[in-house]
Amino acid sequence: MKPHILQEIYRLLSAEYGSQGWWPLTISDLTEDERNLFSNGYHPGSYIYPQNDQQRLEISIGAVLTQNTQWKNVRKALQSLKENGLFSPEKLLASGNEQIALAIKSAGYYNQKAIYLKNLARFFQMFPFKTLEQFTTREIRDRLFSIKGIGPETADCILLYALKRCSFVVDAYTRRFLEALELVDSRDSYNTIQHLFQSSIEQDLPLYQEYHALLVLHGKRFYSRKPFGWHDPFHTLPNRE
DNA sequence: AACCAGGACGTGA
DNA sequence: TCACGTCATGGT
Numbered sequence: 188m189k190p191h192i193l194q195e196i197y198r199l200l201s202a203e204y205g206s207q208g209w210w211p212l213t214i215s216d217l218t219e220d221e222r223n224l225f226s227n228g229y230h231p232g233s234y235i236y237p238q239n240d241q242q243r244l245e246i247s248i249g250a251v252l253t254q255n256t257q258w259k260n261v262r263k264a265l266q267s268l269k270e271n272g273l274f275s276p277e278k279l280l281a282s283g284n285e286q287i288a289l290a291i292k293s294a295g296y297y298n299q300k301a302i303y304l305k306n307l308a309r310f311f312q313m314f315p316f317k318t319l320e321q322f323t324t325r326e327i328r329d330r331l332f333s334i335k336g337i338g339p340e341t342a343d344c345i346l347l348y349a350l351k352r353c354s355f356v357v358d359a360y361t362r363r364f365l366e367a368l369e370l371v372d373s374r375d376s377y378n379t380i381q382h383l384f385q386s387s388i389e390q391d392l393p394l395y396q397e398y399h400a401l402l403v404l405h406g407k408r409f410y411s412r413k414p415f416g417w418h419d420p421f422h423t424l425p426n427r428e
Numbered sequence: 429a430a431c432c433a434g435g436a437c438g439t440g441a
Numbered sequence: 442t443c444a445c446g447t448c449a450t451g452g453t
Contacts, residue, residue, distance in 0.1 A: 296435090341435070
């Protein structure tokens, strides 16, 4: 692969779609000014979020809930968790699986995810956000990955968007996109593809956050099973080498 | 009325 | 390692 092709792809995606402002926060968490400024919880051009543990937790829980699930349904589940007073590690651990499952029903897989959220809550109880600062990104990643219900992508989402660590997120859209460009093979592992990005682009947090967001947006447009775009996906993108 | 969504786990080869 | 079945609601 050409060494700088992933940089070039980022430039093209960024020019095509502009700033995304991931990870989205629920509107109810934001101040009135922010509410007026942001649409649908996105905060394009601003990388100061999350600003408190509540928002860090929301991103982390959202990362679990959005596994193979549309964000729209996750947002309902997040609101439901808050409305039912379940939105803290302590409350989650003190609640029954059935109660959590009921609250997150809209996100699907609710029985599994109720357990997953408890496992995550147990982790955050053992390692509050403040104490995580002293660990390396790799150390946190290994810890997260060992939690039942947290795979590589979910771990990287938490690292990148909740903990502000440069850990590149590889999702299904990223894989389909790179496969279509014949930059990776279908049998390449998650870590292989992640390493491809991390060795090609500069270690910059906004860049990491934006790049994944852009890949999701572009992926939804051209690489969904039911794509809603009609343009040639290769039109503005580099030809395969 | 099938089919899909910002995955992860358990199982058997 | 890896391919495959399972988990489940909400929208097209």
